[in-house]
Amino acid sequence: MNLTISGHHLDVTPAIREYVQNKLERITRHFDQVIDSHVILAIDNLTEKDKRQKAEINLRVSGKTVHVESVAQDLYAAIDLLMDRLDRQVMKYKTMLKDHSREALKRLPEGGEAAAAI
Structure with missing residues (x-):
C-alpha cells in the first residue's frame, strides 16, 4: 500500500x-486489497477562537x-473520527x-416446487 500524507497550513x-x-493498520487488517491512500491534514483558521482541524483521505481499493x-x-480527534x-x-x-x-433463479421455491409437483 502506498501512503501519502500531506498537510495544508501545518507541518506533518x-x-x-x-x-x-x-491507525491505517486497522483498515488493512480488515481489508487487504488497498492499492494506495492519500491523507490530507489541514488547519482552517476561520477566526482566532474558531480553529478547525480537518482530516480527509482518498483510499483506492x-x-x-x-x-x-x-x-x-x-x-x-479528527484523525480518530476519520479512521472510524x-x-x-x-x-x-x-x-x-x-x-x-x-x-x-432456478432454485427459487416457486419455480422448483411447482415443476416438481406436476
Missing part, C-alpha cells in the same frame, strides 16, 4: 505520520475510491463484495 511531524500509519473527511477541534468512518465504509464495501446470499 513524524509523530503525526506514525499516528496515521498506526480494487474497483472503487473511498473518500472520507472529518472535522474536529483537535487534529488527533473509513473503517465503516471499508467494511460496507467488503460485505458488498462478499455478499453471495442470493438464491439462483
Whole structure:
C-alpha cells in the first residue's frame, strides 16, 4: 500500500505520520486489497477562537475510491473520527463484495416446487 500524507497550513511531524500509519493498520487488517491512500491534514483558521482541524483521505481499493473527511477541534480527534468512518465504509464495501446470499433463479421455491409437483 502506498501512503501519502500531506498537510495544508501545518507541518506533518513524524509523530503525526506514525499516528496515521498506526491507525491505517486497522483498515488493512480488515481489508487487504488497498492499492494506495492519500491523507490530507489541514488547519482552517476561520477566526482566532474558531480553529478547525480537518482530516480527509482518498483510499483506492480494487474497483472503487473511498473518500472520507472529518472535522474536529483537535487534529488527533479528527484523525480518530476519520479512521472510524473509513473503517465503516471499508467494511460496507467488503460485505458488498462478499455478499453471495442470493438464491439462483432456478432454485427459487416457486419455480422448483411447482415443476416438481406436476
